[in-house]
Structures are given as C-alpha cells and as structure tokens.
Amino acid sequence: MQLYKDKYVSVDRDLIKIGGSSYAVANVAGVRVTQQDKSNAKVCAYVVGVIDLVLFVLVIFFSQAGDAVVIPLAPFLLFSYVLYRLSKWIKRPIYHLWIGTTGSDQVVLTRGELTNLREIQAAIEQAISRSN
16 A cells, blocks of 8 residues: 655555665664755855856946956956855755664655655654554
C-alpha cells in the first residue's frame, strides 16, 4: 500500500525509495525535517555584475567624452557594493529531510518547499508506526 508517491519519492509500509536509494522501514528509527537559511549573495553578485556591465556599455556608447564615463559609473559601483553586502542578510530557506537508521542519521532529500517534505515525513512516520 502506497502511503506517498511523487516523481522522486515513494513510501509504502515496508520500503522507502528516495531517488536511487532504498531504505527498509524496519531499519528506520526516525525521520525529521530541518531548516537551513541559505544566502543569495552569489546570485545577487552575478546579477549586479551584469547590470553594471550593461550600464557601463550604455554610458560609453552614449557619452561623447571619455572623461564623462567615470563619474556616472561611480554611483552604480557603490550601489552594487551596497546591494551585495545587503544580500548576505537576505536568506532563503532550504529544508532537509533526515532519516535516522540504525547506523546514523543522514540527509536524504533537500527541497526549497516545506510542504512536500512534511507530507513525506508524515508518510514515513506512518510506515514506521505500522511496522512496529
């Protein structure tokens, strides 16, 4: 009897399949979900870098004198630096599903949404309680 099934995860009374790994429910001691906050600093730095490059090309293209290029770019570079520093405080949550086996606890699944992981966790807990 299937307790949970999606493209990547399958849970029934006796077996848990996550990706290419399988876990016998009899060997699973517990399951938990944890949250980790991940910084968006790298993504923000790339986006700001591309914006700065486009602005640099536009300023050079539309300016008549080469000296006029340095002054308009200074605010953009300052803005880029400030945005990059602020992005380290902007976090996005990443959720991990842990399965505790007789040997150890291990992360078996990581997702950006908590909803599916809670459903998977409930199905695994239901399978564990039925096997006992």
